[in-house]
Amino acid sequence: MLPRRLTPLTRAFFARSVLTVARDLLGHLLVHESPAGRTVGRIVEVEAYRGADDPASHAYRLTPRSRIMAGPPGFAYVYFTYGNHYCVNVVADREGKAAAVLLRALEPVEGVTLMARRRGIALRGPADLRLIASGPGRLTQAMAITRQHYGGDLTRPPLYIAAGGPERRRIATSARIGIRRAADRLWRFYLRDSPYVSR
DNA sequence: ATCTAGATCGGCT
């Protein structure tokens, strides 16, 4: 069981190279203290995006929506896509350098029943836990993250990233999923032995 | 003012 009080990561954690931040986020915890209760998931899959040198990124050309990626690190970049789904990123690197890490999958840790209810799925067995947050759209639905969280500070409650305990870190890399450009960059990182990664 | 692609998901074949 988790301690009642979790320790948020500091802004300095996010103020580093986005590839480093992406890798290092694996194993840490995404926490949402909502009125309905606290939900916590262990981050098991992420993708890194940058700016002008990354044609696959929303910040390849800075727009009103993506400009936040060039802002100070540790804040949330949330966007709505395909008419149905939100995705959540953490802004990384120093202010002025566009970069963000897309959170793609979580291992449910606490508030599992609430997460399943938000997802509209029945938990009939341990295998169903995989359906809760194995994908960027599923993750935001399970954690009740919406456009309200755009620009929110992820180093403090109610929505934040907290230090995970010591854990195994067998990290695998691959091309980013669902993009066409810059497909040669292995900027997707995931915990190799986790059953909670997407696809 | 209008058009279109999209960092997805779930259901169906």
Next chain:
DNA sequence: GCCGATCTAGATG
């Protein structure tokens, strides 16, 4: 594996 849903930021006229 393929397809439709459903919305909106960004691009184009």
